[in-house]
Amino acid sequence: MDQRSLEAAAKSGNIDLLYELIHEDPYVLAKTDNVPFIDTPLHVAAVAGKAEFAMEMMNLKPSFARTLNADGLSPLHLAVNHGHVWLVLELLKVDPSLVRFKRREGTTPLLLAVSNKNIDLISEFFLVCPESIVDSNVYGENALHIALKNEDQREGLTVLKVLMGWILRLCQKDGERIETRVINGRDKDGYTALHVAAHENNPQAVKLMLESSKINVNIEDKSGLTVLDIAVLRRQENNRRDIERMVKRHGGKRSVSLAKIKTTSDVLGSPLTWSESSQTAVIRSYAWISEERRNALLVVATLILTATYQTALQPPGGVSDSGGGGETSGGKTGSVVMGEATFIWLWVWNSAGFYIAALVTLVLLSLGQESMFRYCPLVFPLFAAYVVSGSVISPNSRASAIGLIGASMVLIIWSLVISFWQRVESKRAKVRGPKSGLVWEGFTTLDQARGLAPKGNVIWS
Template identity: 70%
Template structure:
């Protein structure tokens, strides 16, 4: 079949002619699809801007949309390059992943839209395919690199850069912070970040836009060992406009920029892996492994139980058994027991009973609180940000205990014994870890699969694996 007939139908948008050609040869589209690099009818329609024909072809042969022609371009690349806005939108509505298809030199349709300053298309592509912001070409250049390099005219660059930064700073996905870090600190083939390029071009406004990101690293070195501040100083010394480059230096220094010579020598990944495992690293690894087996349902159940224990133990402090006295001396009419309370609000029970109540109630309250924090972080992150939730509760618990205690000596004794019990528990967990670690080396049936850690007898029997220890 004459390929020119198909091209003529695609250019004119003649759908009737398309089906006439299919009537003549039902396998014609499959024959075109079998050619590795070819201008399909969809390519021709995208180039000509015949939207209805393109969408008809898109539904007949969706694979054409992902095919590269001899120039290394997909139909969406052609639509973007020739400014066919509505045709491009119709294509991505059918398949949003087309935005991330890499063509010639690794350019995606999004990167091409950035280089062509197609503002409206850039924003539409972000809406339909948010992850496309991380894509880079074969030179390692992402959308920010291209926007900064494409510096003619300057105002056009700023408009594109404003759109890109506006999207990056508004990301709220689960991995938004990681995505922002990847984009802002991406290095091209020369090791330059977008901020390096802005410094090379003496583009103050572009630098200020990118420095709004809290995840941008101003002290990354390129392959020549130059930081952004090094670039500014070097170009100033080469005779470029003194006042202008001093302004760049001030901006970079204000955001923590330093010369490469003044940076603390950082360890490589090999240095870290080859170093001795610290105690903190060991405990964190054990914690992550310990909690990785817990299913989401069991984790939620444990959180509910821990919350109930916290509530019950805290309520015991607020409303102790027998109530509290109204004055320093109070007698119980039924039991004829006189308390030794020295202040109003102390418990109506003798010192020994209160001491045991305070010890075990405090142990339960502390363990439940620690378990809650451990389950919240699950060993994956620092518990620092959860401390404001629990430290005020612990302080209020201790303050309430001081109020209801018969005297300060009893309260101090209770706190000391509680601390000793917690310390003993930590030592027991540590001892049990060591014991189980030694037993595990000789434990289990004589089986190659068990010895190699491939399976266990309990797993084969369908028994839920039990943990060696609980990390608090």
């Protein structure tokens, strides 16, 4: 009787009746909550579109929002299916993560909205839960796949424009990773969304997705076919080459012409190269640096860059202002007043400090995990200006050349010393250290316990 009364209260949205039932039996909602698959009052309210009752139920029993009924549907799925947009938005205000809650066959509310071609709800879902775009169902189909498999190609294209518009506008920290996962996601047949568009002979959809810089046009499906292979097969059926031309312009190839690539197992089983070993060592050595220490090191490196560059602009003792100038060796205007030998020693050490500080700045900016090339424009103009300044203030070309070679030798020696010290540290790491199981197994060190070494950077003592 209680359950039938609860259902009646939910259908009519009668909150007063709900509390009358609670007065009669305080466990009336708990009895429903203990059943794993059931139509809760929130399910009933979602179907009926009773937003106020649904919100009251969310306050009393938030767990109902994540309960599936016997058909494998949650309240939010039911609200999306029945087009109760206001109720959907109210539920999401309470718990935005419901956008990613999966029903039967792994369908999320977002994927359901895509299937129903409800572009307004799709946009709202993205606003409250941006990460929901990466979700896929049990068949491996993400939102792009489902949009392209729409029976009405024009409606599917409208939904695809909204999806791609969101993907291409992502600016959060992991935006590139999300774009890569979605645009190259494969379903149970190994099809990416681009494969599906080629199968459906949908050149407009292909053009939309090719705007992504992260798309891989040469991914093979389970049959070993690339997008270009499918486009060629479809062209033989309908004598159209639009998709084929677009894919070729973006580097698409036939599967037979693709070079054989290594599997992940091949890569992991191959010998470690010098470049891989060096890169790993750099990343590990900087992985423990905290944000505060990194900022402090950047400040120190910047100060060194400023001080050493200032020496090139205003060398000690000044510069001569005429051809007959003082004690300069070369006697050219603008050259340093100091002697040639003094200048060489000054320029060697000043240049070494300048170059090392610049290198440390580049490494700290990339933390060894990305290419330093993108940051090179920050320091290359400074390098060029520094070298030109050195040639201007040097007593003669010989002094300038010796100074440059000397600075290079200092850098080489510094690199060798670092390499030697790393080998020493590597040998020290093989020593068992003090008698402690935690130290031997790498959980901690004596230095870490004393506060001499950062946590996570194991240094054997």
